[in-house]
Amino acid sequence: MMNDEQSVLIWVHEDCLHPNSPALQAHSQAPRVFVFDEFSRVSLKRIVFQYECLLEIPNIEIRRGEVVAQLVAAARDHDCQRIVTMASVTPSFAKITSVLQREYLLSLTLLASEPFLELVAGEADGLDLKRFSRFWQAIKGRALSLNQSFDW
Amino acid sequence: MLVANENRMKLRTDFTDRAELIAYLRETFPASAALSPDVSAMRGGRNAAEAMLQRINPERYAATRNHLNGAVTMLSAYLRHGVLTLAEVRRTALQRAGAKAEKLVQELAWRDYWQRVYARIGDGVWKDRESYKTGWRPVDYQSELPADIADGATGLNCMDQFATELQQTGYLHNHARMWLAAYVIHFRRVQWQVGAAWFLEHLLDGDPASNNLSWQWVGSTFAVKPYYFNRDNLEQFTDGKYCRDCQHYRQGCPFEATYDELQSRLFPREN
Numbered sequence: 282m283m284n285d286e287q288s289v290l291i292w293v294h295e296d297c298l299h300p301n302s303p304a305l306q307a308h309s310q311a312p313r314v315f316v317f318d319e320f321s322r323v324s325l326k327r328i329v330f331q332y333e334c335l336l337e338i339p340n341i342e343i344r345r346g347e348v349v350a351q352l353v354a355a356a357r358d359h360d361c362q363r364i365v366t367m368a369s370v371t372p373s374f375a376k377i378t379s380v381l382q383r384e385y386l387l388s389l390t391l392l393a394s395e396p397f398l399e400l401v402a403g404e405a406d407g408l409d410l411k412r413f414s415r416f417w418q419a420i421k422g423r424a425l426s427l428n429q430s431f432d433w
Numbered sequence: 434m435l436v437a438n439e440n441r442m443k444l445r446t447d448f449t450d451r452a453e454l455i456a457y458l459r460e461t462f463p464a465s466a467a468l469s470p471d472v473s474a475m476r477g478g479r480n481a482a483e484a485m486l487q488r489i490n491p492e493r494y495a496a497t498r499n500h501l502n503g504a505v506t507m508l509s510a511y512l513r514h515g516v517l518t519l520a521e522v523r524r525t526a527l528q529r530a531g532a533k534a535e536k537l538v539q540e541l542a543w544r545d546y547w548q549r550v551y552a553r554i555g556d557g558v559w560k561d562r563e564s565y566k567t568g569w570r571p572v573d574y575q576s577e578l579p580a581d582i583a584d585g586a587t588g589l590n591c592m593d594q595f596a597t598e599l600q601q602t603g604y605l606h607n608h609a610r611m612w613l614a615a616y617v618i619h620f621r622r623v624q625w626q627v628g629a630a631w632f633l634e635h636l637l638d639g640d641p642a643s644n645n646l647s648w649q650w651v652g653s654t655f656a657v658k659p660y661y662f663n664r665d666n667l668e669q670f671t672d673g674k675y676c677r678d679c680q681h682y683r684q685g686c687p688f689e690a691t692y693d694e695l696q697s698r699l700f701p702r703e704n
């Protein structure tokens with residue numbers, strides 16, 4: 282575990298800019314990098330907002346370019362073989378992580394933030410998502426009770 | 434050459450103040466600055482997020498959230514970027530207001546819901562989930578955003594100010610998003626995708642799931658009927674602040690009608 286620490290690169294992405302995310306907590310000494318996707322079409326104010334979030338993450342390395350190429354370059358610079366990052370449902374996230382693994386042979390660990398609700402195993406796949414009202418009926422009781430906890 | 438190029442790709446992190454940061458980003462991201470030169474007063478970061486979280490008032494939220502001056506939380510940009518979790522906002526709300534936090538928790542659940550749909554359909558958030566229930570076919574909707582809308586130059590005070598606020602601050606109240614989206618889709622008959630892409634360029638909380646699926650909800654491709662509104666509704670939840678000095682108040686306001694009149698005007702083929 283200790284030795285492993287040397288080889289971890291944390292990929293911080295826009296779906297989790299928390300300065301104390303489970304990934305940053307699990308590897309407090311590991312290099313951490315964020316990449317501004319050169320193809321993304323967002324206005325300046327969004328970049329300023331994200332940048333201000335990033336500046337609260339100690340020792341963050343901020344890059345800009347094509348995301349996979351920049352992550353691979355950062356892994357090489359820091360001599361890392363393993364990337365640790367926060368899970369995301371964004372479709373491009375799945376594409377990027379699969380290229381990192383298959384083409385660049387980097388190993389990958391996904392961590393998750395505390396969920397809105399703890400569902401029982403397998404429940405998420407079976408949820409009826411046709412309309413919000415059905416979803417809400419299924420979770421309402423649990424959503425309004427306080428007794429769920431998480432070690433953040 | 435390669436090294437020089439890569440170094441250029443590493444951005445600075447040493448700034449003495451916000452003005453210096455903004456000047457640097459303006460220079461480093463010229464295409465983004467060209468989309469809109471403005472910067473929001475809302476600060477990024479966990480520190481700012483925690484301060485905002487301290488200020489939430491779930492009880493007042495429930496009573497006033499539909500009003501433009503209501504006690505909404507303005508936490509969306511922090512939630513969207515994982516700087517706050519839905520779980521901790523839910524916990525704070527319940528600790529503070531117990532059962533009276535239901536409305537706020539339900540709105541938080543909307544975000545969780547859209548994210549779950551996103552996990553299942555991915556880039557499908559850009560496609561019509563269902564057919565339009567407006568009587569119009571997808572090809573009947575324009576595929577470009579009319580310039581007067583983006584320029585805030587429609588002459589309709591409400592819509593012009595919403596468009597300006599969106600582009601200058603990156604935030605709009607939920608009701609303003611609904612009205613503006615309904616105006617774009619139903620009153621100007623523009624494809625929801627066009628409006629959704631425009632919002633995503635500017636919203637600090639811009640999120641393909643919450644945004645696109647809300648646009649589809651307004652458009653009716655993810656709902657049983659289209660969402661639209663009339664002037665009474667807008668006036669009520671804005672205290673008439675846009676209408677008061679609107680040049681179209683007495684004549685030419687497209688929203689000044691009963692719902693039945695709007696229904697037959699906007700969706701004639703449905704009747």
Ligand SMILES: Cc1cc2nc3c(=O)[nH]c(=O)nc-3n(C[C@H](O)[C@H](O)[C@H](O)COP(=O)(O)OP(=O)(O)OC[C@H]3O[C@@H](n4cnc5c(N)ncnc54)[C@H](O)[C@@H]3O)c2cc1C
Binds near residue numbers: 611614
């Ligand atoms: C056309 C349109 C586009 C939208 N685009 C986005 C978007 O890109 N990103 C985004 O986060 N929200 C979007 N919303 C949802 C909603 O308008 C915003 O989340 C809300 O206005 C943000 O302000 P607030 O934080 O003060 O919200 P509050 O009313 O204080 O709600 C608290 C939190 O609950 C969540 N929430 C509340 N209402 C909704 C909702 N209807 N759908 C999803 N989450 C909700 C948000 O995370 C919000 O921060 C959109 C709505 C519409 C009608």
